[in-house]
Amino acid sequence: MIWLRILLSRFTALFRKKGLEQRLEEELKSHLEMLAEENLKRGMGAEEAHYAALRSFGGVEQTKESYREQRGLPFIESLAQDIRYTLRTLRRNPGFTVVAVLTLALGIGANTAIFSAVNALLLSPYPFPEPDRIMFVEARHISGKNHNTGYHDFHDWRAQNVVFEDMAIAPETLSFTLTGEGEPQRITGGLTTFSFLHVLGIQPLMGRFFTAEEDRPHASLVAVLTYGAWQRRFAGSPKVLGRTMTLDGMPYAIIGVLPARFAFPGVKTCEFFSSVQESPLNGRTQHQYGVVARLKPGVTVERAQADMTSITRRLAQEYPETNTGWGAVVVPIRQALAGLVKKPVLILAGAVAFVLLLACLNVAALLLARASGRAREVAVRASLGATRGRIVRQTLTESVLLALFGGGLGLILAALADGRPAHRSAGGFCSRCYAAAGPYVARFHTGGLTIDGSLVRIGPGVVRFPNRPQHSAEGRRHCLEREEIWQPVSRWPRRRRDGPFTHTANWRWPTAEKFSRGSSRRNRTPDRTCADLRARPFRFPILHQAAADGVLPATARRVARSAGCRCCCGCRYASHERTWVRWRV
Amino acid sequence: MGQDKADILPGTLDLLVLKTLDTLGPLHGFGIARRIEQVSKDLLHLNQGTLYPALLRLEQKGWIRSKWGASENNRRARFYSLTKSGRKQLAEEARNWERMATVMARLLTGAEGDLR
Numbered sequence: 295m296i297w298l299r300i301l302l303s304r305f306t307a308l309f310r311k312k313g314l315e316q317r318l319e320e321e322l323k324s325h326l327e328m329l330a331e332e333n334l335k336r337g338m339g340a341e342e343a344h345y346a347a348l349r350s351f352g353g354v355e356q357t358k359e360s361y362r363e364q365r366g367l368p369f370i371e372s373l374a375q376d377i378r379y380t381l382r383t384l385r386r387n388p389g390f391t392v393v394a395v396l397t398l399a400l401g402i403g404a405n406t407a408i409f410s411a412v413n414a415l416l417l418s419p420y421p422f423p424e425p426d427r428i429m430f431v432e433a434r435h436i437s438g439k440n441h442n443t444g445y446h447d448f449h450d451w452r453a454q455n456v457v458f459e460d461m462a463i464a465p466e467t468l469s470f471t472l473t474g475e476g477e478p479q480r481i482t483g484g485l486t487t488f489s490f491l492h493v494l495g496i497q498p499l500m501g502r503f504f505t506a507e508e509d510r511p512h513a514s515l516v517a518v519l520t521y522g523a524w525q526r527r528f529a530g531s532p533k534v535l536g537r538t539m540t541l542d543g544m545p546y547a548i549i550g551v552l553p554a555r556f557a558f559p560g561v562k563t564c565e566f567f568s569s570v571q572e573s574p575l576n577g578r579t580q581h582q583y584g585v586v587a588r589l590k591p592g593v594t595v596e597r598a599q600a601d602m603t604s605i606t607r608r609l610a611q612e613y614p615e616t617n618t619g620w621g622a623v624v625v626p627i628r629q630a631l632a633g634l635v636k637k638p639v640l641i642l643a644g645a646v647a648f649v650l651l652l653a654c655l656n657v658a659a660l661l662l663a664r665a666s667g668r669a670r671e672v673a674v675r676a677s678l679g680a681t682r683g684r685i686v687r688q689t690l691t692e693s694v695l696l697a698l699f700g701g702g703l704g705l706i707l708a709a710l711a712d713g714r715p716a717h718r719s720a721g722g723f724c725s726r727c728y729a730a731a732g733p734y735v736a737r738f739h740t741g742g743l744t745i746d747g748s749l750v751r752i753g754p755g756v757v758r759f760p761n762r763p764q765h766s767a768e769g770r771r772h773c774l775e776r777e778e779i780w781q782p783v784s785r786w787p788r789r790r791r792d793g794p795f796t797h798t799a800n801w802r803w804p805t806a807e808k809f810s811r812g813s814s815r816r817n818r819t820p821d822r823t824c825a826d827l828r829a830r831p832f833r834f835p836i837l838h839q840a841a842a843d844g845v846l847p848a849t850a851r852r853v854a855r856s857a858g859c860r861c862c863c864g865c866r867y868a869s870h871e872r873t874w875v876r877w878r879v
Numbered sequence: 880m881g882q883d884k885a886d887i888l889p890g891t892l893d894l895l896v897l898k899t900l901d902t903l904g905p906l907h908g909f910g911i912a913r914r915i916e917q918v919s920k921d922l923l924h925l926n927q928g929t930l931y932p933a934l935l936r937l938e939q940k941g942w943i944r945s946k947w948g949a950s951e952n953n954r955r956a957r958f959y960s961l962t963k964s965g966r967k968q969l970a971e972e973a974r975n976w977e978r979m980a981t982v983m984a985r986l987l988t989g990a991e992g993d994l995r
Contacts, residue, residue, distance in 0.1 A: 296940050303939045317957070321908060322931065324956045328909040329927075331952065350927060357928030364932040364939075 307366045318361055326351060372684070376691035384696070390664060391696075394657050398700020401653030403707030404646040410708070412643050421555045422494040424588075429595070430630045431461065431585040431602060436619045443585050444616075445570075446577025447609065451622070452489075454605050457590060457598040462490040463570055464584035465561050470541040475527070481541070483517070484564040485571075493588045494558065501535045501550030509569045516568065517546040521554040523565035539566075559627075578616035586627070599624045657700075661693065892933045894976055897969040900943060900961045907948075907956035908934060934959060942968050 307314055326347050333343035348354065362368075384391040422428070431451065432441040443451070452461040465484030472481045488509045491498065504516045517539060519528070528534040538545040546568060561567075570583075589598055602622040610617040899914045900906060906914070911934075912927045919925075937943045942965030948958040961969070 299941055300939045318931070320955070321957050324907070324950070324954055325909045325912075325927070327954065328950070328952075328956075352926040352928045354928065357931055360929075360932045361935060364935050 304367050376688045380692045380695050395699045397653045397656050399703035401650040402704025405650045406708035408643050408646045421557045422496050427589040428627045429587050430625045431587050432623045434621050434623050440581045442581040443583050444578045445572040457593045457601045458587040459590050460489045460492045461587040462493045463487045464586045474540040481565050482563045484561045484567045498550040499553040504569050511571050515546045516549045517566040518550040519566050520552050524551045894972045905958040905960035
């Protein structure tokens with residue numbers, strides 16, 4: 295259980311940073327003062343006592359840093375730090391941020407919208423049992439002009455067929471005026487027959503669907519709400535059953551609520567369903583209804599087709615005036631929805647996939663351009679002791695954040711596109727798809743894009759990491775201007791105990807001239823030896839001192855200290871493999 | 880290699896701190912460091928700074944607790960004291976250490992000549 299305890303105390307430390315930091319500061323200060331006091335008693339001067347105390351304490355800043363690491367959760371802290379830093383840099387480059395986020399948003403948004411269509415049409419299962427048994431039965435004139443059915447023909451089909459479990463009129467959407475609930479509102483309803491839910495094989499969530507009696511002309515008016523309308527208009531109240539809605543001035547009794555998962559092509563905007571209640575006039579000449587039916591188990595589409603053909607032939611003989619030339623075609627619902635549009639949708643999906651790819655490439659190019667602009671920043675960070683992993687992680691955070699922003703905006707765009715009327719009614723096809731899977735798709739896309747973005751970003755992060763600051767063109771210029779070279783601490787000369795400076799006899803001092811020619815480790819010509827060094831102690835400013843002098847900005851100062859740079863005040867330095875220290879030549 | 884002071888073996892600092900607190904009662908960081916140096920008669924080289932992360936670690940494990948108090952010179956300092964589970968831990972670690980020391984001693988007596 296101890297690890298749990300440690301984790302808890304580390305976690306709580308995240309939120310009490312300020313107080314804990316102060317505690318640490320005070321504690322170390324009192325320790326140092328006690329040490330100095332002791333030294334004073336031994337007869338040292340005040341300053342000497344102070345430095346001696348520092349020496350025997352050993353690296354105050356290193357202590358603090360390792361204390362901080364022990365105290366909190368370094369991973370989370372550095373993550374938060376990275377996020378803050380990223381937000382800051384993004385804010386500071388609004389042009390870049392806007393372009394990158396917009397590019398990603400467009401790419402992701404387009405993909406999400408199209409992919410939800412693909413998903414609904416081609417991939418996802420329909421929200422009712424055994425969707426493969428559900429057929430559209432389309433009337434077909436020999437001229438091929440109409441796909442709809444007259445009301446009487448529908449009834450004859452329904453009564454005479456032997457292959458379908460049940461048949462229903464596919465909901466016809468109509469707009470109503472809702473009054474009596476505040477301002478009058480337009481509300482869309484779907485008109486269908488009582489057998490509709492039976493065909494789909496679903497049950498109402500609450501109450502019931504309407505019956506054959508209520509389907510007759512002049513029967514009392516009833517309405518079945520969709521789940522969304524129930525939630526939106528009646529706040530999901532269970533008392534909604536038995537209430538009435540006034541639609542176009544007529545009272546509709548609410549008798550049921552559909553389940554949340556209900557969906558059917560073309561009824562996305564419907565808030566309720568009611569009975570068609572068609573009066574029997576013009577029942578064979580007005581071809582206005584789509585028909586949906588469920589095959590009996592084991593019946594094939596071909597058999598159903600044969601049965602329907604014989605029925606329509608019979609009807610044509612019976613009513614030659616109206617029914618001559620009319621046949622019927624049985625089309626599985628999946629095929630009906632997908633068949634028409636499979637190719638265009640796939641082409642569109644391919645196209646938007648390329649759009650996404652292009653968006654990615656664009657952003658990658660932007661990032662790359664920025665990365666080269668930031669070579670110096672990376673160089674400085676590296677020289678202050680950031681490891682390659684740390685820098686890669688920071689760039690990774692940056693791209694993930696960027697991708698998240700783009701993804702979020704893309705989601706909004708996709709949602710907007712989804713709600714557009716043009717999208718709903720275009721060619722009757724989009725109206726048939728329900729994009730319930732949209733959000734998942736968007737998440738998928740965002741995730742994918744994050745990975746893309748990250749990969750794109752790691753590249754520069756790794757590649758641009760300078761082996762030494764002076765090895766990048768920018769870094770070289772920077773260093774040359776200041777007559778500096780950078781050395782990893784591990785390459786420092788071995789420390790000798792006797793002097794203030796650390797060197798070995800055979801260690802050679804690299805030259806600025808050589809270095810300006812792009813020296814490699816091997817061909818450095820020594821021109822100054824340690825003797826020169828000893829003669830010129832003032833040429834030995836080390837970061838810590840620079841920090842103390844206020845030469846470095848505050849953040850850099852902290853990093854520099856924690857990197858364990860050797861300090862002129864005499865405290866010990868912790869040799870750190872990855873630490874770079876600035877030497878002035 | 881000609882070093883006159885030994886560095887503290889990894890993992891032994893905890894035991895040193897626990898034992899010190901057990902012997903002397905509540906003590907501040909400086910006092911603990913001083914005590915360890917005194918007891919070791921300057922044979923041991925303690926980097927005093929490393930004491931603080933170790934104290935924090937012990938506190939996180941619940942073996943010691945700390946609160947502000949005044950030092951003998953009336954200076955504000957944080958005093959550490961042993962908890963019940965810390966005492967138990969001390970007993971256990973001391974046992975482990977003794978066992979280890981016995982083994983090492985036994986092993987080394989045979990080769991004493993080489994080691995001088």
